[in-house]
Amino acid sequence: MLKNINESTNTLEEYGYACGRIRDLEKYLLNKEIIHKMIESQDLEKSLRVLAENNLSEYSFEKLDSSSIDQVLVNISKRNLNLISEISPYPYLFQLFSWKHDFHNIKVLLKAKMLGKKELFPLYDLGNLSLNGLHAAVFEGKYQLIPIKIKRFIKQAEEGYLKYDSLQLMEVSIDKGYYETIFEQLEDINQDFLFYYYKTEVDLLNLIITCRCKIREIHKSKLAEILIKYGQLSTQKLIDIYDNPLHSWSNNFQKSDYFMVIEQGIKHWIEKNSLLKFEQMIDNYLLNLLKIGKYTTFGLECVIGYYYAKENDLKNIRIIINGKKNSLSDIMIKKYIRDTYV
Amino acid sequence: MSDGIILAYLGAALAIGLAGSGSAIGVGIAGTTGTGLMTEDPSKFGLVLILQAIPGTQGIYGLLVGFLVLTKIGVFAGSPASLTVKQGLMILYACLPIAIAGFFSAIYQGKTSAGSIGLIARRPEEVGKAVVMPAMVETYAVLALLSSILMLNGVEV
Numbered sequence: 091m092l093k094n095i096n097e098s099t100n101t102l103e104e105y106g107y108a109c110g111r112i113r114d115l116e117k118y119l120l121n122k123e124i125i126h127k128m129i130e131s132q133d134l135e136k137s138l139r140v141l142a143e144n145n146l147s148e149y150s151f152e153k154l155d156s157s158s159i160d161q162v163l164v165n166i167s168k169r170n171l172n173l174i175s176e177i178s179p180y181p182y183l184f185q186l187f188s189w190k191h192d193f194h195n196i197k198v199l200l201k202a203k204m205l206g207k208k209e210l211f212p213l214y215d216l217g218n219l220s221l222n223g224l225h226a227a228v229f230e231g232k233y234q235l236i237p238i239k240i241k242r243f244i245k246q247a248e249e250g251y252l253k254y255d256s257l258q259l260m261e262v263s264i265d266k267g268y269y270e271t272i273f274e275q276l277e278d279i280n281q282d283f284l285f286y287y288y289k290t291e292v293d294l295l296n297l298i299i300t301c302r303c304k305i306r307e308i309h310k311s312k313l314a315e316i317l318i319k320y321g322q323l324s325t326q327k328l329i330d331i332y333d334n335p336l337h338s339w340s341n342n343f344q345k346s347d348y349f350m351v352i353e354q355g356i357k358h359w360i361e362k363n364s365l366l367k368f369e370q371m372i373d374n375y376l377l378n379l380l381k382i383g384k385y386t387t388f389g390l391e392c393v394i395g396y397y398y399a400k401e402n403d404l405k406n407i408r409i410i411i412n413g414k415k416n417s418l419s420d421i422m423i424k425k426y427i428r429d430t431y432v
Numbered sequence: 433m434s435d436g437i438i439l440a441y442l443g444a445a446l447a448i449g450l451a452g453s454g455s456a457i458g459v460g461i462a463g464t465t466g467t468g469l470m471t472e473d474p475s476k477f478g479l480v481l482i483l484q485a486i487p488g489t490q491g492i493y494g495l496l497v498g499f500l501v502l503t504k505i506g507v508f509a510g511s512p513a514s515l516t517v518k519q520g521l522m523i524l525y526a527c528l529p530i531a532i533a534g535f536f537s538a539i540y541q542g543k544t545s546a547g548s549i550g551l552i553a554r555r556p557e558e559v560g561k562a563v564v565m566p567a568m569v570e571t572y573a574v575l576a577l578l579s580s581i582l583m584l585n586g587v588e589v
Contacts (some may be wrong), residue, residue, distance in 0.1 A: 103461055103464070103543075106461060106464035106465040106468065106546055107464050107467055107468040108468060108552070109468065109470050109546075109550065110463060110464070110465035110466060110467065110468020110469040110470075110546070110549055110553070111469065111472050112468075113468075113469060113549070113550040113553035113554060114468075114469050114472035114553045114554075115472060116553075117553070119553055146527065173563075177468070249559035305522050361460060361512050387465065387543065387550055388546070389545045390542070
């Protein structure tokens with residue numbers, strides 16, 4: 091995290107107001123103690139009560155059915171996004187963060203279409219594009235309400251599905267569209283930290299994609315098509331090591347910042363046949379990178395850090411809720427939990 | 433009016449103008465962050481006000497030196513002294529420490545105050561430490577003020 095502090099850090103005084111507000115709001119982020127108390131609670135109701143006991147009144151769950159809980163969490167996510175729009179001196183952060191929800195919606199709609207269902211998971215009305223527009227584009231082929239480039243991504247993803255007959259590869263194709271959109275916008279914004287953050291995200295995503303492809307024994311020749319460009323890590327390096335045994339991959343990254351993620355992630359896969367640890371290590375790596383925001387008084391790092399920290403809290407709450415609903419043991423839930431920002 | 437007195441006026445103007453500008457910027461920086469904090473928690477107004485006011489002192493120091501110059505050259509007495517260029521330059525140079533150090537220290541003090549506002553947002557009980565950090569920057573403004581006063585006292589009019 092500290093290596094990301096450079097001469098451009100802490101120089102954007104226009105973020106002073108935003109940082110002042112966020113310093114107060116950071117008090118209401120979940121810490122490890124609260125997370126552990128929630129996990130160790132006997133049942134879902136008591137677990138959610140921990141939030142109220144710690145003055146986190148934002149998390150007010152009146153009903154405990156899945157849709158009500160999900161609605162509360164979506165509303166918090168919406169408020170988080172609106173806060174960014176309200177406090178940022180420029181509107182680009184709001185747009186940038188909103189794309190994630192648009193591409194999530196595209197994934198859900200396309201998956202539903204491919205599986206012949208009406209809707210699989212809830213759609214989140216948090217993006218830059220209207221849900222009706224996306225629905226019409228995916229199901230009816232009416233693209234008037236969405237930008238041309240989004241139309242291209244949808245068509246590419248559909249073609250990809252027909253070609254590989256794999257929903258996961260279709261998702262990767264949509265992710266490619268997502269990062270193309272993000273990096274196109276980043277060119278205009280020209281903020282070093284944002285570039286660095288998204289490039290790291292792409293690197294880590296490419297690493298896990300390569301690992302998944304290896305596990306599924308997808309041929310090396312297809313990997314170049316699947317991997318996402320824009321990262322710092324050369325995709326050729328990943329293609330080069332692809333034929334090596336999985337357990338030896340980490341040797342090629344010993345001097346890289348990603349060494350621990352790869353080593354632990356692959357080790358866990360070999361021992362437990364699960365990529366859970368890999369995903370968790372990726373999330374923790376990115377969160378750790380964002381922690382620079384806690385030490386910044388004048389910079390968008392503070393705003394980005396808070397936004398993702400809140401999203402991370404929502405993810406952890408969802409993990410605990412699902413764990414409690416499915417009567418998982420405390421130890422099992424702890425395995426899924428991500429690190430905390432504060 | 434002699435050339436010397438014009439230089440002395442310039443010195444007083446720089447001391448007041450630059451140190452004052454620095455303070456305005458510093459107070460503005462701290463105030464922006466303070467406003468952000470008070471949007472979420474208005475009860476911290478008192479603490480924020482203290483931290484926001486700290487970078488304002490350089491402006492006062494500049495004004496003090498400016499007044500000393502104007503007193504020395506007899507402006508307030510109604511009969512400005514006739515100064516040589518050498519005397520005028522000495523007064524001008526005497527004003528520079530507070531003008532320059534006042535300008536920059538106020539800006540950096542404003543930034544430190546903004547950081548301290550972030551500290552009291554999360555730990556209001558640490559207000560003492562939060563005040564000490566920007567106060568450290570003040571040291572150099574005080575040294576500059578002393579230098580200016582001592583240099584000014586050394587000028588015989």
